Amino acid sequence: xxxxxxxxLLILVSFVPRTIIADCSADRGDVEMHQEAKLxxxxxxxxxxxxxxxxxxxxVTVKIRFALKYISFDxxxxxxxxxxxxxxxxxDEYLNWDPTCYDNIKELQIESHEIxxxxxxxxxxxxxxxxxxxxxxxxxxxxxxxxxxVPQVAHSGxxxxxxxxxxxxIQNCTFYFGSWMHTGEQVNFTFYKNKPVVLDDYQNGPxxxxxxxxxxxxxxxxxxxxxSTYPMLKYTxxxxxxxxxxxxxxxxxxVVIVLLTVISLLLDVKDCTRLFLLCFxxxxxxxxxxxxxxxxxxxxxxxxxxxxxxxxxxxxxxxGILLTLLLMSLRKRILPAPLWVVSxxxxxxxxxxxxxVFTEFDPxxxxxxxVLTEDxxxxxxxxxxxxxxxxxxxxxILNSFVFIVIFIIYFILICVYIPKDD
Ligand SMILES: *[C@@H]1O[C@H](CO)[C@@H](O)[C@H](O)[C@H]1NC(C)=O
Ligand SMILES: *[C@@H]1O[C@H](CO)[C@@H](O)[C@H](O)[C@H]1NC(C)=O
Ligand SMILES: *[C@@H]1O[C@H](CO)[C@@H](O)[C@H](O)[C@H]1NC(C)=O
Ligand SMILES: *[C@@H]1O[C@H](CO)[C@@H](O)[C@H](O)[C@H]1NC(C)=O
Numbered sequence: 309x310x311x312x313x314x315x316x317l318l319i320l321v322s323f324v325p326r327t328i329i330a331d332c333s334a335d336r337g338d339v340e341m342h343q344e345a346k347l348x349x350x351x352x353x354x355x356x357x358x359x360x361x362x363x364x365x366x367x368v369t370v371k372i373r374f375a376l377k378y379i380s381f382d383x384x385x386x387x388x389x390x391x392x393x394x395x396x397x398x399x400d401e402y403l404n405w406d407p408t409c410y411d412n413i414k415e416l417q418i419e420s421h422e423i424x425x426x427x428x429x430x431x432x433x434x435x436x437x438x439x440x441x442x443x444x445x446x447x448x449x450x451x452x453x454x455x456x457x458v459p460q461v462a463h464s465g466x467x468x469x470x471x472x473x474x475x476x477x478i479q480n481c482t483f484y485f486g487s488w489m490h491t492g493e494q495v496n497f498t499f500y501k502n503k504p505v506v507l508d509d510y511q512n513g514p515x516x517x518x519x520x521x522x523x524x525x526x527x528x529x530x531x532x533x534x535x536s537t538y539p540m541l542k543y544t545x546x547x548x549x550x551x552x553x554x555x556x557x558x559x560x561x562x563v564v565i566v567l568l569t570v571i572s573l574l575l576d577v578k579d580c581t582r583l584f585l586l587c588f589x590x591x592x593x594x595x596x597x598x599x600x601x602x603x604x605x606x607x608x609x610x611x612x613x614x615x616x617x618x619x620x621x622x623x624x625x626x627x628g629i630l631l632t633l634l635l636m637s638l639r640k641r642i643l644p645a646p647l648w649v650v651s652x653x654x655x656x657x658x659x660x661x662x663x664x665v666f667t668e669f670d671p672x673x674x675x676x677x678x679v680l681t682e683d684x685x686x687x688x689x690x691x692x693x694x695x696x697x698x699x700x701x702x703x704x705i706l707n708s709f710v711f712i713v714i715f716i717i718y719f720i721l722i723c724v725y726i727p728k729d730d
Contacts, residue, residue: 343411348418351403357424359494360400369496370398370426372485372541375506376521377460380513381467381479381547383604387434388467388481390545395500396426396443397456404453416449420457423447426495431484431540434464441488471604473727474612475554478519478546484526485541492528492537499523499541519546551729558600559727562618565592566718569625573711576669577635577703586629593622617725624714631710635703639669645698653701665708671700 341349361368378391400423407414420443427441447457467481487495505521512518521543528538569589575582597618604612656662671693 343413344416347405347410347413347416351405351416352418352422355402355423357422359490360398360402360424362401365493366401367493367496368398368426369498370396370428371498371500372396372428373500373504373506374521374543375458375508376510376518378511378513379516379518379545379547381481381516383469383471383479386467386469387464388483388545389462389464390483391460391462393458394428394461395456395458396428397454397500398426400424400449400453400455402453403449403455405451407451414451417446418449418455420445420447420459423449423455425455425457426497427488428485428497429488430463430465431486432465432482434466468609470610471612472610474600474604474614475549475551475559476727476729478548479516481545481547483543483545485543486528486539492539493535497539497541498525505543515550516547517550519548521545554603555729558596558603559614561592562596562614562621563722563726565589565596566621566722568592569621569628570711570715570718573628573631573707573714574667576667577632577639577707578670583629583632583636586625586632590622590625590629593618593625597622612727613725614727617721620721620725621718624717627710628714631707635669635707638699638703638706639696641699642692642695644695645702649702650698653698653705656705657701664712665704667704667707667711669700669704669707671697 359368373395374390375393375395376390377393380389380391381387382389403418403423425443425447429441443457443459443461445457445459447455449455463483465481465483467479469477469479471477486497504523507518507521510518524542524544526540526542528540530538568585572582572585572589575585577583597615600612600615600618604615656665
């Protein structure tokens with residue numbers, strides 16, 4: 309038993325290292341690879357990442373499809389960002405194989421950095437954010453050499469905003485894509501024939517709603533270079549502002565303070581209520597103007613019309629305050645009215661003009677004054693009442709006239725300057 313065991317051990321000890329040596333010395337090149345790895349190895353063996361055509365005059369046609377995921381727009385900085393999956397398909401003349409030689413494998417995954425990929429640049433990119441036009445993803449390779457890559461990309465570009473009808477504005481943002489270094493004869497970017505833009509998984513960004521995306525191919529032929537074209541793919545995104553918030557904060561309150569101004573002009577000037585209301589309205593105008601000032605870009609090319617409306621309304625309110633002060637001083641007059649005032653009053657109140665005078669100010673003085681005047685002689689009292697009546701009639705006529713004018717001006721302003729949601 310003993311010697312047997314020793315022999316067995318010896319055999320084992322001497323055998324084990326030998327197998328290890330055999331493994332180490334194995335030539336890695338001959339390692340058994342499965343067919344997919346072998347195919348990958350074979351097609352990349354002498355691959356060159358230059359433009360993948362056998363004749364340099366051949367065009368590589370790259371088809372593009374955008375699957376939009378998310379859009380954001382910063383109107384203060386005028387930067388528009390589109391997050392999307394960009395499907396690109398082209399034919400690589402060096403990446404085809406015969407499936408029968410490789411166990412009928414018809415498709416292969418390949419890393420984008422191992423092969424040539426088209427460089428699609430955004431021409432109106434925001435240079436501070438734009439990373440690079442090369443893509444990093446895994447692509448799908450077909451046995452006839454068709455390569456499909458779907459990188460996930462965020463493109464940021466400059467988009468001038470026009471704020472005329474703020475907050476019900478619609479912005480058109482346009483992106484221009486093309487090749488930075490190749491002509492259209494070398495790399496031809498085109499759209500997929502069906503569904504060049506896919507919106508299936510799209511979500512709206514904060515504050516904006518995407519209305520429509522249109523795509524267009526600009527051929528890019530210039531008189532300078534008849535033999536070359538510089539085509540561009542143009543995408544126009546139509547965005548609508550979600551106006552609920554700004555409308556609640558600014559548009560509806562603007563209408564309210566306008567109503568306040570108009571109604572104040574119907575009040576009697578006997579006490580100070582009318583003056584207070586008008587001053588409050590003037591103050592509100594300032595507040596809304598500065599509120600809108602926070603919300604909109606300061607350097608936008610056109611002024612929001614609601615801003616012009618508030619500006620004009622502020623001037624009207626100021627006119628209302630000045631009118632009120634004038635009327636208050638008229639009713640305190642103790643000098644008899646000049647003859648032309650009396651005859652004008654009579655002419656207006658006796659003719660059809662009397663229907664236009666609809667404000668009726670209280671001719672009596674406030675109560676304490678009345679108590680005082682009761683002590684005075686009756687003749688004096690009559691005189692005084694007549695004088696006051698003349699002036700108050702003038703005040704009524706003036707107030708009605710100014711009210712009608714202001715009402716018409718506001719009507720025009722509201723029609724022209726209040727932004728509407730279409
Ligand atoms: C946006 O484009 C549409 C359709 O092309 C056009 O009707 C609209 O006026 C444009 N809006 C702006 C603000 O340019
Ligand atoms: C590029 O593609 C467009 C549209 O598919 C086509 O009209 C144009 O002739 C192509 N240009 C070249 C140089 O092949
Ligand atoms: C987008 O706009 C184009 C051109 O203005 C129009 O033909 C198309 O019907 C619109 N699409 C949608 C979904 O509104
Ligand atoms: C364009 O091509 C034509 C013919 O191939 C050639 O005669 C002509 O000189 C070329 N023009 C330019 C500007 O290269």
